[in-house]
Amino acid sequence: MRVKAVILAGGEGTRLATLTAKRAKPAVPFAGKYRIIDFVLSNCVNSGVNDVLVLTQYRPHSLNDHIGRGRPWDLDRSFTGGVQLLQPYKGRYDTDWYMGTADAVTQNLNFIRRGRPEYVLILSGDHIYQMDYEVLLQFHREKQAEATICVIRVPMDEANRYGIVDTDEDYRVRGFLEKPESPPSNLANMGVYIFN
DSSP, X not given: XXXXXXXXXXXXXXXXXXXXXXXXGGGSEETTTEETHHHHHHHHHHTTOOEEEEEEOSSTHHHHHHHTTOGGGTOOOXXXXXXXXXXXXXXXXXXXXXXXXXXXHHHTHHHHHTTOOSEEEEEETTOOOOOOHHHHHHHHHHTTOSEEEEEEEOOGGGGGGSEEEEEOTTOOEEEXXXXXXXXXXXXXXXXXXXXX
């Protein structure tokens, strides 16, 4: 199974103002030894996903320096995946800055399609969590889905603080609402997606 991970790591992290004044949010130190992006990179490698693109934008040098060729995660490969950091660029028909998550993915489709992956994981580079993506991929295949959104249940009285996914009884998505006043469910978007 050919899986490519696309890590979105271009966020400025304005709510972390002093911590992100000189670095991208995913490059913020965590516990003195790690960076926030280390969690998603480790999740990829521990799930057998060894073909990784990191899409950067805001102050990318801190991430470039930290990730380098990917050696700490055994991602310093040249023919069987590896890690590649991509910054926005101005192509013939493109703008030079990403205009959001979907635009970042769209502008890099040519890189994403290289190696002809069967599945593409879209991941946030600024979330701290541990997850086995193989379990998520298995769920995706069992449901014969074209796309899967990973969610987490949150307390209903806090659901209006999150992007909420509305599903039917078979977990097929009916709708998505960003911070709704009256949430239809408590299934909060985790920023983890799979696409065929």
